[in-house]
Amino acid sequence: MSERVRTGPGGGRWRPRSNPLPYLALVLLVVATVVGLAVRPDPTGVHPAAERVIIAGAVGLRWDDVDPQQTPHLWELARTGAIGSLSVRSARQPTCPLDGWLTLGAGNRAAAPPEAPEPSEPAAPGCPPMAVAIETPDQTGAHLPDYAELVEYNQWEQPWGAVPGVLGGSVECTVAVGEGAAVAAARSYGRVDRYRPALPDRLDAATRLLAEQCELAIVDLGTVAGEGSVRQGAVRRVDAALGRVVAARPPDSLLLAFGIADPAGERHLQVVVADAPGLPSGWLTSPTTGRTGYLQLVDLAPTALAALGRPPPAVELAGRPAYSLAGRPAAQADAVAELAAADHEAQLARPVSAWFLAGLTAAQLALFAAVVPLLRRPRPDRAGAGRTRWWPGTAGEMLLVVAALAIPAVLVADGVPWWRSEAAGGVFVATSLAVLAAGSLLVVRTPIFGRTLGLVGAGAGVAAAAVAVDLLTGSWLQLNGVVGYSAHDGGRYAGLSEIGLGVLIAGTLLVAGCLAGPLPRRQRPVVVAAVGALGVVLAGSPYLGADIGGAVALLAGVCVAVALSTGGWLAVGRVIWAALAGLAVVVAVAVVDLRRPAEQRTGLGSLLGQLAEGTAGAGVHRVSLANVDAFLTSPLTVLAVGAGAFIWFALLRPWGGLRRLFAIHPALRAGMVGAVVATLAGGVLVGTALVPAGAAAAVGVPLLALAAQRLRRQPAPRMSGQRWPAGEVVADRGR
Numbered sequence: 237m238s239e240r241v242r243t244g245p246g247g248g249r250w251r252p253r254s255n256p257l258p259y260l261a262l263v264l265l266v267v268a269t270v271v272g273l274a275v276r277p278d279p280t281g282v283h284p285a286a287e288r289v290i291i292a293g294a295v296g297l298r299w300d301d302v303d304p305q306q307t308p309h310l311w312e313l314a315r316t317g318a319i320g321s322l323s324v325r326s327a328r329q330p331t332c333p334l335d336g337w338l339t340l341g342a343g344n345r346a347a348a349p350p351e352a353p354e355p356s357e358p359a360a361p362g363c364p365p366m367a368v369a370i371e372t373p374d375q376t377g378a379h380l381p382d383y384a385e386l387v388e389y390n391q392w393e394q395p396w397g398a399v400p401g402v403l404g405g406s407v408e409c410t411v412a413v414g415e416g417a418a419v420a421a422a423r424s425y426g427r428v429d430r431y432r433p434a435l436p437d438r439l440d441a442a443t444r445l446l447a448e449q450c451e452l453a454i455v456d457l458g459t460v461a462g463e464g465s466v467r468q469g470a471v472r473r474v475d476a477a478l479g480r481v482v483a484a485r486p487p488d489s490l491l492l493a494f495g496i497a498d499p500a501g502e503r504h505l506q507v508v509v510a511d512a513p514g515l516p517s518g519w520l521t522s523p524t525t526g527r528t529g530y531l532q533l534v535d536l537a538p539t540a541l542a543a544l545g546r547p548p549p550a551v552e553l554a555g556r557p558a559y560s561l562a563g564r565p566a567a568q569a570d571a572v573a574e575l576a577a578a579d580h581e582a583q584l585a586r587p588v589s590a591w592f593l594a595g596l597t598a599a600q601l602a603l604f605a606a607v608v609p610l611l612r613r614p615r616p617d618r619a620g621a622g623r624t625r626w627w628p629g630t631a632g633e634m635l636l637v638v639a640a641l642a643i644p645a646v647l648v649a650d651g652v653p654w655w656r657s658e659a660a661g662g663v664f665v666a667t668s669l670a671v672l673a674a675g676s677l678l679v680v681r682t683p684i685f686g687r688t689l690g691l692v693g694a695g696a697g698v699a700a701a702a703v704a705v706d707l708l709t710g711s712w713l714q715l716n717g718v719v720g721y722s723a724h725d726g727g728r729y730a731g732l733s734e735i736g737l738g739v740l741i742a743g744t745l746l747v748a749g750c751l752a753g754p755l756p757r758r759q760r761p762v763v764v765a766a767v768g769a770l771g772v773v774l775a776g777s778p779y780l781g782a783d784i785g786g787a788v789a790l791l792a793g794v795c796v797a798v799a800l801s802t803g804g805w806l807a808v809g810r811v812i813w814a815a816l817a818g819l820a821v822v823v824a825v826a827v828v829d830l831r832r833p834a835e836q837r838t839g840l841g842s843l844l845g846q847l848a849e850g851t852a853g854a855g856v857h858r859v860s861l862a863n864v865d866a867f868l869t870s871p872l873t874v875l876a877v878g879a880g881a882f883i884w885f886a887l888l889r890p891w892g893g894l895r896r897l898f899a900i901h902p903a904l905r906a907g908m909v910g911a912v913v914a915t916l917a918g919g920v921l922v923g924t925a926l927v928p929a930g931a932a933a934a935v936g937v938p939l940l941a942l943a944a945q946r947l948r949r950q951p952a953p954r955m956s957g958q959r960w961p962a963g964e965v966v967a968d969r970g971r
Contacts, residue, residue: 269769269772269773269791269821280561281518281521281559281560281561282514282515282516282518282559282560283542283543283557283558283559284490284510284512284514284515284539284543284558284559284560285490285512285514285543285545286488286489286490286512286513286543286544287451287486287488287489287544288446288447288450288451288452288453288486288488288489288490288544289451289452289453289489289490289491289492289540289543289544290446290453290454290455290481290485290489290490290491290492291340291417291420291452291453291454291455291492291536291540292454292455292457292477292478292481292491292492292493292494293336293337293340293416293417293420293454293455293456293457293493293494293495293496294456294457294458294459294460294474294477294478294493294494294495294496294507295333295336295416295458295459295460295461295495295496295497295499296459296460296461296495296497296498296499296500296504296506297457297460297471297474297494297495297496297506297507298460298495298504298505298506298507298576298579299321299505299507299572299575299576299579300576300579300580301460301467301471301507302314302507302572302576303572306468306471306472306475307471307472307474307475308475308479309475309476309478309479309482310475310478310493310507310509311568313478313482313491313493313509313511314509314568314571314572315517315568316511316517317491317509317510317511317512317515317517318509318510318511318515318516318517318518318519318520318560318564319507319508319509319510319517319519319520319529319564319571319572319575320508320519320520320521320529320530320531320558320575321505321506321508321529321530321531321575321578321579321723322494322495322505322506322507322508322531322532322533323505323506323525323530323531323532323533323723323724323726323729324336324339324495324496324497324498324506324533324726325345325532325533325724325725325726325727326338326339326345326346326347326497326533327339327345327346327347327390327394327395327396327398328347328350329503329725329726330363330498330501330502330503331496331497331498331533332348332363332364332366332497332498332499332501333363333366333416333459333496333497333499334348334366334368334416334419335347335348335497336416336496336497336533337366337416337417337419337420337456337496337497338386338390338398338400338419338420339398339533339534340403340420340454340496340533340536340537341400341401341402341403341404341419341420341421341422341537342390342398342399342400342401342402342403342534342537343398343402343403343534343537343538343549343551343553343554343555344396344397344398344399344402344534344551344552344553344554344555345394345396345398345534345554346386346390346394346396346398346400347389347390347394348386348389349385349386349389349393351364362499362500362501363497363498363499363500363501366415366416368380368382368415368418368419369381369382370415370418370428370431372431376429376430376431377427377428377429377430377431378412378418378427378428378431379426379427379428380418380419380422380426380428381426382426383400383401383422383424383425383426384425384426386400387399387400387401387424395857395858395861396554396858397551397552398554399424399551400419400422400424401422401423401424401425401426402424402537402549402551402553403420403421403452403537403540403541404420404421404422404423404424404428404429404452405423405424405549406541406546406549407450407451407452407541407544407546408450408451409429409430409449409450409451409452410428410429410430410450410452410453410454411429411430411431411432411445411446411449411450411452411453411454412428412429412430412431412432412453412454413431413432413433413434413435413445413453413454413455413456414432414433414434414455414456414457414458415433415456416456416496417454417455417456418431418456420454421452421454429450430445430449430450432445435455435477435480435481435484439480439483439484442480442481442483442484443483443484443486445484446481446484446485446486446489447484447485447486447489451544452540452544455477455481457474457477457478457481457493458470458473458474458477459474459499460474460495460499461499461500478493481493487513488513489512490510490511490512490515490540490543491509491510491511491512492508492509492510492536492539492540493507493508493509493511494506494507494508494509494536495507495508496533502583503582503583503586503722503724503725504579504583504724505575505578505579505582505723505724508520508531508536510539510558510560512543515560516560516562517560517564518560518561518562518563518564519560519561519562519563519564520558520559520560520561521558521559521560521561522535522555522556522557522558522559523556524554524555524556525729525730526729526730526731526778526782527715527723527729527730528561528563529574529575529578530723530729531558532554532555532726533555534553534554534555535555535556535557535558536555536558537553537555538553538555538556538557539555539557539558541557542557543557577653577655577656578716578723580655580656581653581655581716582716582722582723582724583724584655584660585650585655585716585717585718585720585722586722586724588661588664588718589718589719592646592718592719593719593870593871593872594871596642596643596871596875596934597871597872597874597875597878597930599639599642600639600875600878600879600933600934600937600938601874601875601878603635603636603639603938604878604879604882604886604937604941607882607886607941607945608882608886610945611886611887611891611892611893611944611945611948612891633680633942634676634680636938636939636941636942637676637679637680637695637938637939637942638672638676639934639938640695640696640699640934640935640936640938640939641672641675641676641679641695641698641699641935642672642934643699643719643735643739643931643934643935644675644698644699644702644703644739644935645668645671645672645675645702646668646671646718646719647702647703647706647713647714647717647718647719647720647736647739648671648675648702648713649664649667649668649670649671649718650713650714650717650718650719650720651712651713652667654667664718675698678698679691679694679695679698682694688897688900688901688943688946688947689750689753689754689901689904689943690750691939691942691943691946692746692749692750692904692939692940692942692943693746693747693750693751695935695938695939696742696743696746696747696750696935696936696939697743697747699739699742699743699935700739700740700742700743700744700747700771701743702739703732703736703739703740703743703774704740704774706736707731707732707736707774707780707781708780710730711730711731711732711780711781714731714732714733714736715729715730717733719733719735719736719931720733720735720736721733721734730782731780731781731782731783732774732775732780732781732782732783732786734866734918734919734922734924734927734928734931735872735927735928735931736781736931737775737781737783737786737790737915737918737922737928737931738872738915738918738927738928738929738930738931738932738933738934738935739931739932739935740771740774740775740781740790741771741786741789741790741793741911741914741915741918741928741932742911742915742931742932742933742935742936743771743935744767744768744770744771744774744790745764745767745768745771745793745794745797745907745908745910745911745914746904746907746908746911746936746939747767747907748763748764748766748767748768748794748797748903748907749764749797749801749901749903749904749905749906749907749908750903750904750907751763751767752764752801752903752906753901753902753903753904755903757802757803758802760801760802760903761798761799761801761802763801764794764797764798764801764903764906764907765794765798768790768791768793768794768797768798768910769794771790771794772787772790772791772794772821773787775787775790776788776790783922785918785921785922786918786921786922786928788822788917788921789914789915789917789918789921789922790914790918791821791822792913792914792917793910793911793912793913793914793915793917794910794914795910796906796909796910796913797906797907797909797910797911798906799906800902800905800906800909800910801902801903801906802902803902804902858923859920859921859922859923860923862923862924863919863920863923863924863925864925866919866923866924866925866926866927867925867926870924870925870926870927870930871930872926872927872929872930872931872934873925873926873927873930874930875930875933875934876926876927876929876930876933877926879930879933879934879937880933882937882941883937883940887940887941887944891948892944893944893945893947893948894940894944896944896947896948897940897943897944897947900947904943908936908940911932911936912929915928915929915931915932916929
């Protein structure tokens with residue numbers, strides 16, 4: 237920063253001392269941000285351990301199938317064991333039976349090659365029947381002749397790098413009972429050590445098969461499909477098969493009973509129960525989900541190997557060993573009902589989310605188009621300022637505020653269990669409208685709403701607060717929520733969603749710009765950095781948002797906003813200092829992260845480790861595919877593009893008002909530019925393309941349009957050119 241030299245009364249020259257407090261504050265903020273991102277919780281659960289492991293899977297088994305009368309054996313097993321909801325995501329969605337058994341055996345997301353339909357037949361909905369060629373050349377084992385093709389397909393044509401057969405190849409001997417179990421138990425060259433088409437009817441024979449031959453047994457319990465009495469009959473048959481497994485299991489064994497796929501082509505959360513000596517009857521949890529009571533299908537193979545004390549295989553597994561956590565309801569019926577309700581909520585939230593995002597996009601684009609003619613009307617002169625009406629009064633302002641708060645209102649509305657009602661859609665709409673009306677009135681009736689910075693700060697603050705409070709309370713509103721993430725998708729189970737990331741970025745940086753705007757120039761960077769650091773910690777802390785990619789993107793946006801907050805352009809010196817501060821945070825977090833074991837690292841540490849080993853290509857490929865899919869399928873892509881066009885071709889025109897707004901309040905301009913940088917970078921890093929940018933635009937653009945329109949309603953200055961007289965700038969600064 238340049239140093240002014242003044243001449244004193246006696247003609248001497250003196251140099252004022254530089255105030256070190258802003259620089260000290262920035263250093264402290266960097267340290268606090270690093271600590272907030274680097275500190276990670278240690279799992280305190282109980283891991284199962286056993287001499288033998290029995291894995292018993294049934295296709296399509298859900299928690300709403302489980303009750304004391306229809307499934308007595310599973311009910312009793314759930315009473316004594318640890319339970320949870322199982323996300324059965326494989327390399328293909330939805331997960332068909334063959335995909336599920338392959339994923340179990342690979343410990344990674346795998347899938348079978350798709351079957352091309354006959355030219356004369358359309359592709360049938362749902363999953364094809366699982367037909368696996370199994371040869372039995374001897375009386376003990378079996379061979380799968382097509383297994384090499386399945387391994388090659390997953391290694392070379394799927395982005396996950398799965399190797400079917402890893403589970404069977406990691407133990408000395410495996411028993412497989414049933415067709416699906418043979419797929420999961422086979423070694424990578426197709427050999428199954430011990431194979432039986434079905435469990436023996438005699439208890440002593442079944443006991444010898446499960447207890448005396450091998451340390452790992454995998455049992456195919458059958459398939460649960462259909463509705464009504466058909467489904468009930470299938471559930472009873474599966475439970476009877478499980479009862480025979482329970483009766484024949486050795487006493488020192490770990491039994492994993494679960495549902496493994498979605499046979500009807502609809503995504504559901506499946507049953508998972510773990511019962512072993514010394515394992516408390518709590519909630520099953522895994523580091524891959526970070527959510528109590530949730531497991532992934534890829535976690536079962538690592539759980540079995542860890543329970544047997546086997547070292548991890550040379551091939552990297554996507555899952556992590558599961559453990560049991562306390563906190564399960566004392567009444568088993570309540571625990572089962574809670575798990576069934578989670579699946580029901582996720583099932584209903586999916587179509588509601590699609591309709592809401594499409595409707596939000598259409599409504600906001602229509603609102604932007606309606607604002608353009610009003611912006612193009614000439615500003616009133618000073619003589620007619622009191623007689624001319626340039627905006628439809630309070631109704632117009634309320635409409636823009638309502639548009640900005642639509643996503644936060646829907647997020648808060650998910651706190652009401654609307655999915656339990658028979659008229660779920662109507663209850664959700666009514667709740668969302670009530671929350672939206674309350675939030676809009678809160679913003680409009682706030683005393684600071686009458687000021688230019690106040691209206692932007694109030695709206696952005698309410699939006700950011702909705703996301704922040706949810707993160708601080710466990711992010712339950714985003715789990716299986718309309719504007720959150722679905723456990724059916726198997727991508728995220730806790731922390732910050734891509735839509736929540738966009739709202740948090742827009743709210744954080746716009747609030748930072750509004751708070752810093754009225755302050756002296758030298759104090760603005762400290763305020764922007766402080767508010768931005770809070771947002772970075774909220775986004776990236778493993779205790780809160782658990783989105784390290786989003787945190788890095790937000791950090792980049794904060795650095796840009798800090799550099800621009802004092803006004804002017806991005807000079808080289810500002811860019812260098814801002815980049816060094818952001819780089820210091822990222823490097824410090826990465827160094828701490830790389831010192832942890834590989835299974836405990838964040839996404840940043842895992843990526844850096846893979847880059848060092850030269851194995852990051854598959855991960856980059858997956859993120860690229862996710863970006864393409866999100867760009868082509870999300871309505872928020874259209875909203876992001878439309879909002880950008882509205883800003884460029886309307887608000888930033890001489891008649892749009894945004895230039896004047898930014899000239900008077902440069903810190904607000906800094907917040908907007910930082911938000912654009914952060915949302916674009918965040919979408920690329922987390923694999924969601926323009927989704928965060930669309931969510932941020934839904935919050936920020938209506939507020940900026942309202943603020944620009946407020947300034948345009950003031951009389952035009954009597955001068956030529958684009959510069960504003962100093963008196964008017966001073967008068968507008970507090971408005």
